[in-house]
């Protein structure tokens with residue numbers, strides 16, 4: 001863990017020495033590392049590669065290592081098993097059982113929250129409104145995972161990929177059936193976060209349950225469709241960001 005500068009920890013809000021925290025945890029970059037162990041990401045601006053994923057001075061040691069780090073340690077093997085498709089499949093769904101609700105839900109919330117508070121270019125299209133950021137900060141700090149439909153996350157898995165599993169895309173705000181959502185694509189996994197109690201009815205079954213069942217949807221899109229759509233999306237957002245200043 002790199003140390004360096006004094007500042008206000010974004011999680012506990014105490015004035016402390018801050019460490020360089022990952023926005024997307026390092027274990028999620030594993031499938032994206034190329035042969036020289038550099039993470040491949042989009043957008044990556046010219047030929048700039050990130051050596052260890054994007055990091056930023058955001059959190060104190062306690063928050064980074066204990067509050068966030070503890071969840072990452074727990075979730076890392078689960079997320080990896082999904083990336084590797086070592087999970088149960090039943091028709092158009094996948095499932096993982098015996099998942100600790102609090103650990104996994106808090107991990108999901110930490111992903112959303114970190115991307116939102118980050119000022120890195122990669123997360124420029126991922127900002128929650130301030131009051132949502134604050135609610136999630138308090139949930140993380142008090143280690144309260146909330147109810148399943150509080151910032152619930154629906155996960156899709158692309159089963160047939162040749163390139164996409166090596167890439168982490170810049171997360172974006174999107175809408176589904178008129179509901180705001182925040183979309184991450186890490187390797188073959190899509191994470192769609194919805195605001196509290198505001199989501200299409202049929203997604204509710206796919207929020208992790210307090211009993212510890214995580215159901216995932218087999219993505220109905222082909223890799224080619226996703227690549228085209230996201231590539232267009234990235235170019236569009238990048239251009240509008242440039243035009244806007």
Ligand SMILES: [Zn+2]
Nearest residue numbers: 009012060063
């Ligand atoms: Zn802190």
